[in-house]
Amino acid sequence: MALHIAVEVVRDSRNSLTTQIQEFIKREISEGILQPGTRLPSSRRLAGDLDVSRSVVVEAYGQLVAEGYLEAAQGAGTRVVGHLEAEPAAPALLDEGQVPRVRWDLRPGGGNTPAFPRREWLRCYQRVLQETDSVHHGYPPPAGDPALRYELACYLGRLRGLRTSPDHLMVVAGFAQTLSLVCEVLPRLGIDELAIEDPGHPGQRQFVRESGVRAVPVRVDGQGIDVEALAASGARAVLVAPAHQFPTGVTLSPERREALARWARDVDGWVIEDDYDGGLWYERSPRPLALQRMMPGRVVYAGTASKTLSPGLRLGWLAAPRPMLDELLRARARHDLGTETLTQLAFAELLRTGLFDRHLRRLNALGRRRRDALDEAVFRYLPGAVVLGRGAGLHAYVRLPRHTDEGALVAGALRRSVLVRGAAAFHAWPRRDAPALVVGHAHLPCSGVAEAIRAMGVRSDADALLP
Template identity: 75%
Template sequence: MALHTAINVVRENGVPLTAQIQRFIKKEVAAGVLHPGTRLPSSRRLADDLGVSRSVVVEAYGQLVAEGYLEAVQGAGTRVVRHLEPEPVVPSLLDDGRVPAVRWDLRPSGRNFPAFPRRDWLVCYQRALHGVDLADLDYPPLTGVPALRLELARYLGRACGLHSAPERLMVVAGFAQTLALLCAVLPGLGVDALGIENPGHPGQRQFVRECGVRPVPVPVDDEGIDVAALAASGVRAVLVTPAHQFPTGVTLSERRRQALARWARDTGGLIIEDDYDGGLWYERGARPLALQRLAPDHVVHAGTASKSLAPGLRLGWLAAPPPLLDPLLRARARHDLGTDSLSQLAFAEFLRSGLYDRHLRRLNSLCRDRRRTLEEAVGGALPGARVVGSAAGLHAYVRLPRHTDEAALVAGALRRSVLVRGGAAFHARPGEGGPALVVGHAHLPRTGIGEAVREVAAALSRPRASRSEGSARSAGSEGPAGSVASWPGSSPASSGHRWS
């Protein structure tokens, strides 16, 4: 039954019929049931449904338009007005919250992707749609449609050297679902703590904690995660980004890779390998193969299309050791009924046809140019600063001179219409690590990268305010570490990077 048919029109109570209709619509608008922009039935249709004269409805609508509740748009009918003030929205864990309007947004967020291959994706989606039968439109297998798992096994084998087969793969809604499933399964395996890289993604730390698993920060240096510190922590599971560590961009050294695999074999530990920007590698030399190759019985390899295509697709995958796959499937069965089949079939065609490889080649060429532009801009405008880590993915880590006041720089950049994250926001504890910026560069034109860096440099070159002046402006920084400029809706858990 449509909502409008629930209007209770009573002819005997002395209240005009027009007023009864008005009162109902006002109440539903105020309650948030009728949202701004909602189209209402025509006056003729509503009159027929309620059994009243059309003039009654016309008068009711006219009065609501006059009072600002409705608007009559030529050719588009009568709608709830679009400019009604919405209720404040509380940012969720994975939401960036409200941010100011700025000219240059350098956050490594979900919006930081350069281009979506619309035409190629449409071609693949149409091919998939033309080939489906009724069985394909039923509830999908929890592991994912067979065609995509086959293509993923082929792609991951040749691109990453992954030891896997279609039956060991599961298609998921991005890495967030992979981590949620693992956090649901780990306590049943006697694991109540998870090693997390430090610095790392603060949203992931909070997410793990809220799933009932204790996050244990493990330091990262220029070789990647410190395996000796990991062993000393006593944890039996660890989450790592070995190919391109987030946020520092370092690649796990061969020595550390071997040590990490040895730790897993010796302790019976579990490694969660987050290959979050897997296909994006434009560093000189070959991209490291999957860590999973070294200890396939101890590694869950997880990937995503969020960086190479778009996060809105919610396409990810995991390859798990066989004993772990069944518990993961049981955990998933308690919460959802699988991933959208048509998107899976389209992605399978995208992989099979070679269009995904072609897209990655274009994307890597584009990102390589923008990374080079960033390095040149930093070298020219920020003396003593340098871009570190492997040239890969959609972001870069800019290490600042030791004396730099990171908080003041971030706040000053914001005043110059540049939104950028300081490195301190990604550390587990205040005061860890030297000053740095985490810069999303893939979405910007080359001229924009140069201009944004010059604005940051201008903020850096301003004479530093006195401590008392800085205290008076404390709304511009967060916490004792002074890690980020504040804005409405910001929080320590909101890093500006939506993990896939």
């Protein structure tokens, strides 16, 4: 491997060349400039680059190995010692700081990464690389590549019933960027409060607050967001996940949809529709269509590839009526210069060829099996608990019997190496409804779901925690 390293040596120094190389590399390691595990060039190459005899470098490397700064392995070259441990991935917009290492991590927020359609993605990416002309190697259009916007308009109309067109779409870096743009634009429209669902996504709550917009929690019940409470809050914009509320999984009832549309008209307001797990649906009846179709002039609809492909792609999209889209595009121009082109085109190709639909069918069959496994495991190991929000998603809301000590259950699970969140963490105000667990299962096989729930060992502690 023809590696390079920038080593400074001075020829007329009183120190020998060996000492200088040795001291230089030692200093770079100590100051953290050379990272643990960094591979160094061979002694022959470094000697050639520095125009010194090879024995000078061999001696310097030898000394650094002896002092424990470098390690040399047969066939693997010379490296800086020590390897950084891979950091656990933090679910988007959730969980900061220390995360304990556990056998079962049931936090929600991860993607369905094991099911990523590698072969199909590779095929599409390869075709794009072979066929893309040089135009696509310039800066992308700020709203996104026209090919992807066209495919998205077709897909969203077909699958989510959206009333939109390529001209009303913007490709973004996931829902996080949509939220960030919305929080930037709302105050420009004279709106500095955003109502959010309670319980809801704690990361989103914090994100909204930190962006300078006041987050106003509005309670969610069995029919979805309480529109009367929303009206009483005085807010003129609301963030909702109507198809599959996060974290309860409640679907906004038809009556509440109507009420929300009336509210938006009455207050001349905006609805931000988070369709974060659009494309996933495990029931026989169809997934409720997007709220956007009822009032396209008042909704910013937001989708993401995080749940159906991978959060690592940082790929999402939004649909908005024209004056709002222009504001969002202006805000976008202050953030970045668009979304990376090849990813956009590969996704467009995945949509165009029908491979994405096929992937969704597989994903839904898998999700359905995992959901059934979760149902069964909860029935067996969490007596009296009920799984809610079963229709979609990569997590479930497991409501516990009323007098369960949620905190004790979560702490007990952690002692058994199961990291699971209690519902309290998702509420803005002290809890009003029954205790619950929010169980993310995206990354687990069906057998893992049952194992993880069993590992909580609740049945053996049942007398203490559950009736």
